Amino acid sequence: MASRFVNENLIGKPGSRAAIATPALVIDLDAFERNIATMAEHCRRNGLSLRPHAKTHKSAAIAKAQLAAGAIGQCCAKLGEAEAMGEGGIESIVITSPVVTAQGIARLMALNAKISDLIVAVDNPENARALDAAARAAGKPLKVLADLDPGLHRTGAQPGEAVLALGEFAHKAQGLTLRGLQCYAGHVMHIEAFADRREQSLVAMKLLGETRDAFRARGLPTDIVSGGGTGSFDIDPEAKVLTELQGGSYVFMDKQYNDVHGGNGATMPFATSLFVQMSVVSNNTKGLATTDAGFKAFSTDAEPPVLAAGAPEGAKYFFFGDEQGGIALPGGGSLPLGAQLTAVTPHCDPTVNLYDCYHVVRGDTLIDIWPIEARGKSA
Amino acid sequence: MASRFVNENLIGKPGSRAAIATPALVIDLDAFERNIATMAEHCRRNGLSLRPHAKTHKSAAIAKAQLAAGAIGQCCAKLGEAEAMGEGGIESIVITSPVVTAQGIARLMALNAKISDLIVAVDNPENARALDAAARAAGKPLKVLADLDPGLHRTGAQPGEAVLALGEFAHKAQGLTLRGLQCYAGHVMHIEAFADRREQSLVAMKLLGETRDAFRARGLPTDIVSGGGTGSFDIDPEAKVLTELQGGSYVFMDKQYNDVHGGNGATMPFATSLFVQMSVVSNNTKGLATTDAGFKAFSTDAEPPVLAAGAPEGAKYFFFGDEQGGIALPGGGSLPLGAQLTAVTPHCDPTVNLYDCYHVVRGDTLIDIWPIEARGKSA
Numbered sequence: 001m002a003s004r005f006v007n008e009n010l011i012g013k014p015g016s017r018a019a020i021a022t023p024a025l026v027i028d029l030d031a032f033e034r035n036i037a038t039m040a041e042h043c044r045r046n047g048l049s050l051r052p053h054a055k056t057h058k059s060a061a062i063a064k065a066q067l068a069a070g071a072i073g074q075c076c077a078k079l080g081e082a083e084a085m086g087e088g089g090i091e092s093i094v095i096t097s098p099v100v101t102a103q104g105i106a107r108l109m110a111l112n113a114k115i116s117d118l119i120v121a122v123d124n125p126e127n128a129r130a131l132d133a134a135a136r137a138a139g140k141p142l143k144v145l146a147d148l149d150p151g152l153h154r155t156g157a158q159p160g161e162a163v164l165a166l167g168e169f170a171h172k173a174q175g176l177t178l179r180g181l182q183c184y185a186g187h188v189m190h191i192e193a194f195a196d197r198r199e200q201s202l203v204a205m206k207l208l209g210e211t212r213d214a215f216r217a218r219g220l221p222t223d224i225v226s227g228g229g230t231g232s233f234d235i236d237p238e239a240k241v242l243t244e245l246q247g248g249s250y251v252f253m254d255k256q257y258n259d260v261h262g263g264n265g266a267t268m269p270f271a272t273s274l275f276v277q278m279s280v281v282s283n284n285t286k287g288l289a290t291t292d293a294g295f296k297a298f299s300t301d302a303e304p305p306v307l308a309a310g311a312p313e314g315a316k317y318f319f320f321g322d323e324q325g326g327i328a329l330p331g332g333g334s335l336p337l338g339a340q341l342t343a344v345t346p347h348c349d350p351t352v353n354l355y356d357c358y359h360v361v362r363g364d365t366l367i368d369i370w371p372i373e374a375r376g377k378s379a
Numbered sequence: 380m381a382s383r384f385v386n387e388n389l390i391g392k393p394g395s396r397a398a399i400a401t402p403a404l405v406i407d408l409d410a411f412e413r414n415i416a417t418m419a420e421h422c423r424r425n426g427l428s429l430r431p432h433a434k435t436h437k438s439a440a441i442a443k444a445q446l447a448a449g450a451i452g453q454c455c456a457k458l459g460e461a462e463a464m465g466e467g468g469i470e471s472i473v474i475t476s477p478v479v480t481a482q483g484i485a486r487l488m489a490l491n492a493k494i495s496d497l498i499v500a501v502d503n504p505e506n507a508r509a510l511d512a513a514a515r516a517a518g519k520p521l522k523v524l525a526d527l528d529p530g531l532h533r534t535g536a537q538p539g540e541a542v543l544a545l546g547e548f549a550h551k552a553q554g555l556t557l558r559g560l561q562c563y564a565g566h567v568m569h570i571e572a573f574a575d576r577r578e579q580s581l582v583a584m585k586l587l588g589e590t591r592d593a594f595r596a597r598g599l600p601t602d603i604v605s606g607g608g609t610g611s612f613d614i615d616p617e618a619k620v621l622t623e624l625q626g627g628s629y630v631f632m633d634k635q636y637n638d639v640h641g642g643n644g645a646t647m648p649f650a651t652s653l654f655v656q657m658s659v660v661s662n663n664t665k666g667l668a669t670t671d672a673g674f675k676a677f678s679t680d681a682e683p684p685v686l687a688a689g690a691p692e693g694a695k696y697f698f699f700g701d702e703q704g705g706i707a708l709p710g711g712g713s714l715p716l717g718a719q720l721t722a723v724t725p726h727c728d729p730t731v732n733l734y735d736c737y738h739v740v741r742g743d744t745l746i747d748i749w750p751i752e753a754r755g756k757s758a
Contacts, residue, residue, distance in 0.1 A: 077701070149663060153669075281534070282502055292757070323757070353733065
């Protein structure tokens with residue numbers, strides 16, 4: 001494991017944040033701990049279980065911090081991520097995407113043999129039959145959730161007879177244990193205006209509630225109804241459909257979620273805890289500094305990073321190729337070589353997926369390094 | 380090392396390409412070998428040394444394939460990349476970006492002690508003084524190139540007195556060995572029309588030639604004049620300024636470089652050898668299939684991936700979030716669960732940086748897995 005750290009000589013040794021090799025992914029531990037406590041308290045108050053999504057953080061250390069605050073387990077987007085979380089000691093995992101290939105199903109059975117509470121989303125009868133056959137051959141039933149398409153058409157069975165037939169097959173299949181439903185409305189999470197986001201979230205929840213009721217009418221289990229996310233965390237409780245919330249980004253926040261308005265017209269109750277720290281490496285042109293963080297240091301699927309600590313008023317980051325970022329400095333200003341800057345990530349999940357570890361700081365002190373075990377585990 | 384492989388059980392065992400865990404980065408070995416031979420022959424014919432850029436491939440296996448075909452060493456964009464290449468047995472490395480932080484300079488001295496021919500670009504007298512002091516303290520001179528800004532203002536000393544003063548300092552400094560100049564015109568490489576690209580490349584080469592002549596007039600060494608790239612490989616030779624070419628992307632090609640026209644009005648003489656292989660994981664909606672490759676499987680700084688093998692005529696890939704891709708299928712078509720598709724990467728360098736290994740295929744046979752040792756080594 002040690003060889004995967006960017007900065008091996010700092011492991012376990014407290015040090016100065018300024019000495020971190022950059023670009024580096026930095027967690028502000030104060031904000032991170034507050035976010036975990038805030039979401040845990042929110043779920044407790046609303047009688048909702050919390051099953052945070054490991055696709056955001058990909059780290060067993062963070063999964064354990066969430067469990068310690070009361071989370072019931074983790075979600076994983078991919079099988080490889082679940083293998084890494086299982087290896088890291090997490091026993092209750094929902095894999096939220098279908099596992100369909102022959103080699104994937106073989107690995108899924110191996111993971112099911114290793115951890116106590118593996119649950120996988122299924123959205124297709126053909127896939128359900130393949131999972132049933134493999135689980136029967138392996139001699140341990142596989143827990144499944146019927147995945148419902150909220151209208152996004154990314155994954156999920158269609159509402160009505162399709163999802164009911166899938167549920168009935170899974171319930172009867174000797175190799176499968178149907179635990180309930182999953183529905184994730186990924187298309188509503190980043191709608192910035194609260195009223196619009198609420199309206200569209202509740203449309204998905206209504207569909208899910210009707211499906212849950214139809215499952216119950218046919219005697220199908222609905223012990224677990226899993227879904228929701230950081231964007232709908234304060235909307236889903238009023239629908240009273242979910243038993244567990246799948247939020248991921250709340251631990252870190254990012255530019256995208258910082259632009260989303262909360263229910264009271266104010267910002268969300270989560271603070272940015274994740275930053276990229278970078279260094280000025282060239283400064284030969286007035287009004288411009290070049291840093292060591294470019295396309296390989298930030299995801300580029302959203303708007304550019306937003307400068308935080310260390311930057312002069314009015315300074316703006318722009319991408320300057322694969323390896324570098326530019327800092328446009330107002331009034332022809334300059335920054336010294338080696339100056340440290342931090343930026344809020346555009347989109348936390350794919351940015352985390354670029355790094356091997358988190359540098360964990362409290363104020364200006366580096367206090368720990370956490371590996372990102374599931375980084376790159378998209379298969 | 381083995382734990383970093385996506386697919387450990389295939390290491391060294393030939394197998395079917397269809398059994399690769401997806402999403403996976405796949406090298407078509409036939410095209411890859413032709414690209415390496417074509418560029419090596421081009422440089423030999425033009426009396427130019429070839430120093431390919433490891434920022435593209437980040438793999439010691441590929442560096443060694445390039446060396447075996449006649450390359451004189453490697454370029455690395457970052458110190459961490461150079462450390463990984465040094466660890467992988469590469470002895471001649473130019474680090475093409477400045478190394479300025481105290482901890483970076485300490486690591487640079489450690490690497491200089493380990494490999495025989497480390498050379499680093501420097502663009503600032505303050506940085507040159509720090510490198511000189513560190514190399515004197517370490518007891519082994521550090522080889523440097525004076526980096527010239529071609530007008531992009533990303534890195535490089537300004538033409539004229541600034542770069543000459545930098546060269547004179549480096550030449551006199553006891554801890555430094557000035558080897559010559561570097562100039563990389565990153566802004567011209569992707570200009571699609573050959574005539575425009577040629578014109579702008581030659582502007583940068585003229586500036587570099589004048590600087591080289593001024594260096595010679597002052598008795599400064601110009602044994603190495605390093606620069607150029609895949610986009611200017613067939614333009615730079617006519618300028619007769621470079622001693623070595625820094626091309627990187629030519630080994631793989633990508634959508635961006637496939638859109639660049641060659642000097643004869645035709646395409647470039649390099650074939651696409653790098654693909655992302657993905658699997659259909661959901662297909663419940665007519666005219667649509669969902670694959671397991673999204674923002675974490677492709678870089679998103681350029682246009683979307685272009686479907687290659689396995690896709691029906693007219694099918695188009697679109698990003699469908701962090702974890703998935705959508706395949707829009709004409710005429711309401713469908714694809715079976717588990718169907719394998721491949722896509723040309725939008726931009727090879729940051730896509731490679733998402734994966735831990737290459738799956739190397741000849742035709743449909745998986746014949747090897749190569750680790751990407753410098754993946755994520757941006758610090």
